Amino acid sequence: xxxxxxxxxxxxxxVRLASLALPLLKQSSGHIVVISALNGKMPIPNLAWYSAAKxxxxxxxxxxxxELMKAQQDVSVTLAILGLVKTPQAVEMxxxxxxxxxxxxxxxxxxxxxxxxxxxxAARAREVYYPAALCWTLTKxxxxxxxxxxxxxxxxx
Numbered sequence: 001x002x003x004x005x006x007x008x009x010x011x012x013x014x015v016r017l018a019s020l021a022l023p024l025l026k027q028s029s030g031h032i033v034v035i036s037a038l039n040g041k042m043p044i045p046n047l048a049w050y051s052a053a054k055x056x057x058x059x060x061x062x063x064x065x066x067e068l069m070k071a072q073q074d075v076s077v078t079l080a081i082l083g084l085v086k087t088p089q090a091v092e093m094x095x096x097x098x099x100x101x102x103x104x105x106x107x108x109x110x111x112x113x114x115x116x117x118x119x120x121x122a123a124r125a126r127e128v129y130y131p132a133a134l135c136w137t138l139t140k141x142x143x144x145x146x147x148x149x150x151x152x153x154x155x156x157x
Contacts, residue, residue, distance in 0.1 A: 003049055010053035015060055022075070029074040033121040034061045037082050041139040042149060065126070076124040080117045083134045085110060106134070 018032055025032065039047055040054025058079060065077040084090060086107035094100030108131050120128030129136035142149040 006049055007053055011056040014057060025075045026073050031076045031121060031124060033078045035080050038135050041081055042142045078121050078125050078128060080128045081135050082113060083108060083131050085113045
């Protein structure tokens with residue numbers, strides 16, 4: 001089943017890997033960096049399956065962060081919330097429609113995205129938003145005005 005396989009790859013594997021690494025991370029005052037997406041902070045039409053995994057990452061790792069703090073463990077968790085990154089897969093998927101080509105114009109380069117994640121992880125930031133102008137703004141707007149943000153047309157298919 002596609003959905004089960006998708007969740008196993010994009011959510012369950014993250015949880016299992018973090019759980020297995022946690023004893024060593026506690027010993028070394030380590031750090032977990034989780035790659036997520038704007039879809040994990042706000043719903044995007046036609047991508048409910050993708051949003052389910054990304055919302056799950058936020059829920060699990062935000063809870064883990066709090067558990068580690070309460071247990072006074074020096075293990076930090078950074079959640080990277082990314083917009084559309086111009087990966088070969090994204091280009092291949094989106095270049096065939098007008099809306100997709102328009103979306104690709106806003107896609108951010110892979111190298112810039114990687115540097116934002118590295119800087120945030122090195123700083124042990126709670127969350128990294130990239131591109132910040134889009135991801136941070138929409139995330140905060142949704143927290144305050146969910147109905148307004150949900151009316152924005154993000155449909156790129």
